[in-house]
Amino acid sequence: MRAIEPIPQSMQAAVLHAYDGKPESLRVEARPVPRPARGQVLVKMTAAPINPSDLMFLKGLYGILKPLPVVPGWEGAGRVVATGDDWLSRMLLGKRVACAAPNQRDGTWAEYMLTAATRCVPLSDSVSDEQGAMLIVNPLTAWALMDITRQGGHSAFVQTAAASALGRMLLRLSQHFGIEGIHLVRREEQAQLLRSMGARFVLNSEAPDFDAQLHAVCHQLNATIAFEAVSGMTALRVLQAMPEGSRLVLYGALSESPLMADPRDLIFQRKRIEGFWLADWLVGRSVWQQLRLGRQVQRALGDLLRSEVAARYPLSAVHCALTDYQASMTAGKRLLVMGS
């Protein structure tokens, strides 16, 4: 192991003891600081957001279950303070990085996290730790969804939960690339927010004529791809409204419900449903391609891919942060700030 400073034996971490979503199952407690082996880095965390994937993970609804007890948190930022003895890890020693948690071990809601060197993106000086902490999950996904739209030759798309941090990134990207979007929200304040950003087609799913309006505008713009983050009845309503042969890409399940679909859409209208997971999209890209992507995304973090921060909490107040976030997700991200 190589280190740039003394590594303590123990740290504070939020530790999950059961996948039941109960507040008492998540406790801030002492945990040993792990030591990096070959290919691994130890990141001294500075900030980590709460994302919908974290909420699902706490309830055992995410696609990955880690052995318990475990530290939650899928992404964050910090400084690499120790590494294994291999060239890739050593290149990161002392660097500020955005980092993703390993799939089977402790995550980012802690003072230190051990992860693979390949799951880190070195941060440029222009990117703050806060924006860096939110660099991987949403900006890369928004970038990927826009890439899918452009590669597929779609001139317009539909997106649900459009007032989310990711939805707003997709809106800005679509404006940048000149692709029309139909943005679906569930509250009038969210519609106003998106209109104030220049969105032309915003529909509220609570409006009485929503389905008819969605059908009309999907056909008017020939919107043949939908990015769906809600699941349940929303997927059914969106797919029904789209032209024959359209694709629905499910990338979230904010309603926590199984996806519904009308068999007639799939059988007679040749509409298709597929899933998207960022981890899969990144597979097949080399370390160098991922580094280039990391740099492209960092350049856009100040405007097209920025996330709003609604509040910051110390790790010890993780429950307040979770309650606050779930009360109004549209308001912006809640960041856990380590060492505060």
Ligand SMILES: NC(=O)c1ccc[n+]([C@@H]2O[C@H](COP(=O)([O-])OP(=O)(O)OC[C@H]3O[C@@H](n4cnc5c(N)ncnc54)[C@H](OP(=O)(O)O)[C@@H]3O)[C@@H](O)[C@H]2O)c1
């Ligand atoms: N598949 C992947 O690889 C991948 C990667 C990144 C993100 N995602 C997904 O992308 C989605 C957006 O993430 P984010 O971090 O941008 O979210 P966010 O900023 O926390 O915002 C969530 C938004 O969804 C709305 N919402 C919550 N529950 C809803 C429901 N049942 N029906 C309709 N709207 C609902 C919220 O509105 P209120 O304010 O009214 O609650 C809010 O506007 C999530 O589903 C996340 O899991 C997937």
